[in-house]
Amino acid sequence: MKKxxxxxxxxxxxxxxxxxxxxxxxHILILVVMWSVIGMAWNLLGGYCGQVSFGHAAFFGVGAYTxxxxxxxxxxxxxxxxxxxxxxxxxxxxxxxxICLRLRGPFFALGTLAMGVxxxxxxxxxxxxxxxxxxxxxxxxxxxxxxxYFYIILLLAMLAFIAIKMIVESKLGYYFVAIREDQxxxxxxxxxxxxxxxxxxxLSAVITGxxxxxxxxxxxxxxxxxVFALHDISVxxxxxxxxxxxxxxxxxxxxxxxxxxxxxxxxxxxxxxxAHHTFFGILLIVIIxxxxxxxxxxxxxxxxLFGVRRSA
Amino acid sequence: xxxxxxxxxxxxxxxxxxxxDVTFDVQxxxxxxxxxxxxxxxxxxxxxxxxxYAPSRGEVRFNGNVISGxxxxxxCRMGMARTFxxxxxxxxxxxxxxxxxxxxxxxxxxxxxxxxxxxxxxFTGLYEDRDVISKGLPLGKRKRLExxxxxxxxxxxxxxxxxxxxxxxxxLDQSIDIIRNIKAKGITIMIIEHHMKVIMSISDxxxxxxxxxxxxxxxxxxxxxxxxxxxxxxxxxQGA
Numbered sequence: 151m152k153k154x155x156x157x158x159x160x161x162x163x164x165x166x167x168x169x170x171x172x173x174x175x176x177h178i179l180i181l182v183v184m185w186s187v188i189g190m191a192w193n194l195l196g197g198y199c200g201q202v203s204f205g206h207a208a209f210f211g212v213g214a215y216t217x218x219x220x221x222x223x224x225x226x227x228x229x230x231x232x233x234x235x236x237x238x239x240x241x242x243x244x245x246x247x248x249i250c251l252r253l254r255g256p257f258f259a260l261g262t263l264a265m266g267v268x269x270x271x272x273x274x275x276x277x278x279x280x281x282x283x284x285x286x287x288x289x290x291x292x293x294x295x296x297x298x299y300f301y302i303i304l305l306l307a308m309l310a311f312i313a314i315k316m317i318v319e320s321k322l323g324y325y326f327v328a329i330r331e332d333q334x335x336x337x338x339x340x341x342x343x344x345x346x347x348x349x350x351x352x353l354s355a356v357i358t359g360x361x362x363x364x365x366x367x368x369x370x371x372x373x374x375x376x377v378f379a380l381h382d383i384s385v386x387x388x389x390x391x392x393x394x395x396x397x398x399x400x401x402x403x404x405x406x407x408x409x410x411x412x413x414x415x416x417x418x419x420x421x422x423x424x425a426h427h428t429f430f431g432i433l434l435i436v437i438i439x440x441x442x443x444x445x446x447x448x449x450x451x452x453x454x455l456f457g458v459r460r461s462a
Numbered sequence: 463x464x465x466x467x468x469x470x471x472x473x474x475x476x477x478x479x480x481x482x483d484v485t486f487d488v489q490x491x492x493x494x495x496x497x498x499x500x501x502x503x504x505x506x507x508x509x510x511x512x513x514x515y516a517p518s519r520g521e522v523r524f525n526g527n528v529i530s531g532x533x534x535x536x537x538c539r540m541g542m543a544r545t546f547x548x549x550x551x552x553x554x555x556x557x558x559x560x561x562x563x564x565x566x567x568x569x570x571x572x573x574x575x576x577x578x579x580x581x582x583x584x585f586t587g588l589y590e591d592r593d594v595i596s597k598g599l600p601l602g603k604r605k606r607l608e609x610x611x612x613x614x615x616x617x618x619x620x621x622x623x624x625x626x627x628x629x630x631x632x633x634l635d636q637s638i639d640i641i642r643n644i645k646a647k648g649i650t651i652m653i654i655e656h657h658m659k660v661i662m663s664i665s666d667x668x669x670x671x672x673x674x675x676x677x678x679x680x681x682x683x684x685x686x687x688x689x690x691x692x693x694x695x696x697x698x699x700q701g702a
Contacts, residue, residue: 331555334514342535
């Protein structure tokens, strides 16, 4: 039963569009699946390998701009961005890894934070390549209907889920967790920590970049402030994983559902809606104090909590 | 035949000489005990041999190859494993997963790694505790987990940093048996230990450090009767 649950969930998600959901609900579904892809990617690096990144918007943006620039400069379909973003983000991640992965703990986090900001400013100013703040607009979208976009991101999510599960259960996964738990111990067990951290960063970046390339195709418009956003991308990525459950398979998916719905709900509250980041901040504090392993990670704790309430 | 040759090794931290011109060999298949008062430079020497520090002067050879300057993971791959005085278990992993992670150094797939981990856990008497999250292990078992993890990398040479400290008498006997069995497998051992009875009974050869310098070297009997050693170290123990 437990083994079949990923397939079951994929099947349920796959039939959802057939129910004739409104365009708005399809949009929400697409966002949930897209955020779970980004969350899974971050989780591989931050959750399993213990390298907390505050700059995943950089990889998302590089993926998004790969699509955008291919379309804008080479006049080919922005869909080529999906395969080609793999190369672009991988190369970019190797460079970033070379610089940032010699830093440990909080210094690595700060390094990635800086990297995200550097990329946003660069994208704003390299107008010859990125069109700067004007952004890149796709003249025509591939489909007016959202159904096919949903199936594409669902396919990407399933592939990412399977790939990450395979990685985590292999030698790579053990090495990542060993590095997270104690870098010196890992090093003395014959683990080349620099190399394996670079591998984790690159895999994580590539998956995030794929989501970025998808975003360009789906939304049809990108600019630096959107795709390289610190609070709307980098921080939300961390929240998705923290809320859902760090270093769990299902955490990013659960976190994505909660974060996307929460964002939509809070935004629709009159007057207070603009302050949704404040609510996110409060939520993060509550989660860190009471559910440090996230909803999936602290499920036994949650069950106990509700069990007690029921009997009382 | 010397497995490890420490040749004129000095290590400075700023103006402090943690090690000064230390030279000795470790013979294949033997147990070398490294003793000395607190702060004598024993752990620093381990860190130099295992690659965490590069020596400021001198060199370390492993099977004839110079290894000083290499990273710990490279040295481990060449066949040298170590344990830590302050134990470093991979806390949120089970005992079994800790050992599997290190078993992956020499085997490629998970089944083999698991098999090797089971064997190692049986050998070190931790098999019953395999599913315990290592954060929850008592100190004695954590020390043994360190040994198990080092053994799972299938080393030729093992560095043990105070693997007996803080053990109760029963655990002590068990650990001594484990060390003897490791030696019986043909693995060369270098061990730091404060427990004099243990070190005198298991070591083939002893090196004494004091203030970063080698003050004596010889068989346990020679060390016991060396006036310099008695003054620097054993005298204090006997007087206490």
